[in-house]
Amino acid sequence: MGTADIIAGDTPGKRILLMGNEAIARGAIEAGVRVAASYPGTPASEIMETLASVAPKLGFHAEWSTNEKVAFEVAAGAALTGVRAITSMKNAGLNWVMDMFMTIVYGGVRGGFVIAVGDDPDAHYSSNEQDTRFAAFYGEIPCLEPADQQEAKDMTRFAFELSEQLELPVMVRSVTRISHASGDVELGAIQKLDRKPVFDRHWKMPYRWNVYGPPGAVEKHRWLHSRIPLAKKAVEKLPWNKLELKGKPRLGIIASGLGASYAREAVRRLKLEGKVAFLKIGTPTPLPEGMVKRLLKAVKAVFVVEEGDPLVELQVKAIAKDANCDVEIAGKLSGALVPVGEINTDIVADALAKVAGIKLREDKERELVRAEASKLVAPRSSTLCAGCQHLGSYWALKQALRKAGGNVWIVNGDIGCYEQGGYGLFAKAVKPSFSTESVRYLIDTPYDTLDTNYIMGGGIGLMQGEFHAGYKDGAIVAVAGDSTFFHACIPAVINAVYNKARGVFLVFDNSWTAMTGHQPNPATGENAVGEQAKVLCVEDIARACGVEFIKIVDPFDLKASTAAIEEALKFDGFAIIVSRRICTLQAQRKKKFVGKRIIVDQSKCTSCGLCVSLGCPANTYKDKKGGIDPLLCNGCGMCAQVCPTEALRAE
């Protein structure tokens, strides 16, 4: 029985291993979700992958939308008709949603509407470490924060009920170590709601779904505030907010979400069980204020443990002041816990020991041995895959820039697999420059091509600003993938044409949203549930946007790709190159070997190193002789095109 069958099965009481994201999906399934919409983003992608894998069987709608904002609106629209809906996204995805997010709360929803967000402390897969619990605070909606996979499921299921009780969207905030970790989860029963979608424009409030309609935005904001006492009352009774207070301990711990799991183990490690009070928080906003006050009145000091920024700590400080409690509060604000990166049991235990006045023994000798052994550990920089089509696109781009890119070109990056190949993965730490002139840097490792990289669709906009600033020291280029193109680039392409920007925009079209684990998108030809879907072509859209220079190349053909990019660099206007070939991993799924076998003749190798500078993991360079790892090579033939002496040759 596959995971999809288990997740769709109505087998209450069954205990299985679930990844946090699968648990969130299961929670939505148990709540009888009717519409689910998302855009892929690590660490949240598997929520929708799981939902989509069972949607046809269970009869609900699941989709990969073109971006998070669209996904949010799809789910919100469903909730307005009284059915249950979920949207899921990574931390940065919520930023795309903020306009609708901040506004829909003024009228709320009719059916349960859950926003599941995967935060990424330590920025394992993200451009920043933002703590989206603050968005729930900002939008004045409740936020549930699980401590493990069981809670992830149970809280998601309950979030729909709470949403309907308050008539507000409810956020479930996960983090990488919940979403991408697995734990034992006991399943609950699947609710079969079978609600008929209804529409009533004046439901319980005139012009309920039109923020401008009388009574207008200020009155609707007043309505939103009328929900707050209800939410505060509700959270005092939840099983995930729990105060353990016996006797008169000096120290209390307030720990939210995953922080509570770390704090529990830290307490156990320091043998403080029963010696400290413990307030476990499942709703960082609104906090169970009654419990917080009871704790603050009983202890002399509290230690606040939470993953992300000090949302709970700030509120605890405010509550302490209001309640006139003279309590020392340690946490991220006080410096007891490091305010950046992620926390773990070791970090929490060290900090707790200090707060509790326990001296930990340091094994200095072991640290020396460890430091010595660490020197042996070679780095393993993540690379593009063997035979990845982006390797060819980057090779061609670099060749073309050397020929026609001027002195100091700018390549604006974007979010996707190709960003792996685009910056100094192998670069050692560099010194900052304080030059008042443009500086050309030597690209002496594979990849290392991108000069800027921030967010989805960011590069194509930056490119235009650099041009309008009057930058003349070199070519200005932007790159983005097909999924990113549909997600965030189209308005910027229209802008480039309309406002007469000059530059080259390379679209790396591999027909899949590959970085996040191979989700389909409008270029793929199928949708989230595996049905055939219309294929949208980047060049058709670019043409409709008024782009006059459009060329399509095959990234495996290095010569033709280089020539096309060179021509685009010389074009006096805005040019688009679509570098198109299906993702090599997808091609391999259909056919094991993509191209021709590479014949190695090391007697012809002059040790020039060009083959390994392509950056393909299948190329080896033992004793300075080019070779092929047959377990990795899939015969794309790019290294044979790069080799000047036929030491590597395609069969």
Added chain:
Amino acid sequence: MSEINLIIAGVGGQGSILASHIVATAAIRDGLRARVGETFGAAMRGGAVASHVRIGKEVSAPLVQKDGADIVLALEPLEGLRNVVKFLAKGGMLLTNTHAWIPTDVNIGRAEYPSMDSITKAVEKLGGKIITIDATSLAQQAGNVRTMNVVMLGAFAGAGKLPVSIETLKQVVRENVPPKTIDANLRAFELGFDVVKQK
């Protein structure tokens, strides 16, 4: 057994995540609690991957603590060492495949790959034991090089550190590998089991 902390380390594509899920699923089936925390760089083929498997009655956090791993099961030697240095407990064991997957960093001359001998010495200095097996060859012998992760699971069972019954573990292997490869995987399991038993 009160608690066991295991790290399965390897390179993306070697099957360390599947192996960790097999161990954790078997533990849950045998009535224990389990956590699996996955740490990986860019979540892609060729990147360093480590799965932290924690089994016991009171486990709640997803990651093994510093110097807290009873066993590091390494599908690739360098990845074994990477995790040993940070996580192996005094008296813990590194059980490693000897077949290296050379990082691109080494290929382009930016780093050096440690010798098996230096890895052994480092493990011993850190107070650990080391068992090495050529799991990649054994997997080929089993009929499918992709069964290497299951060879290592067999080796783990053979080392006598298994927190669950061998029968449960084998059953979960059966359920979690592609149906066509069940026989090869079970052969791989036995080969790994036997080679460690003989050590």
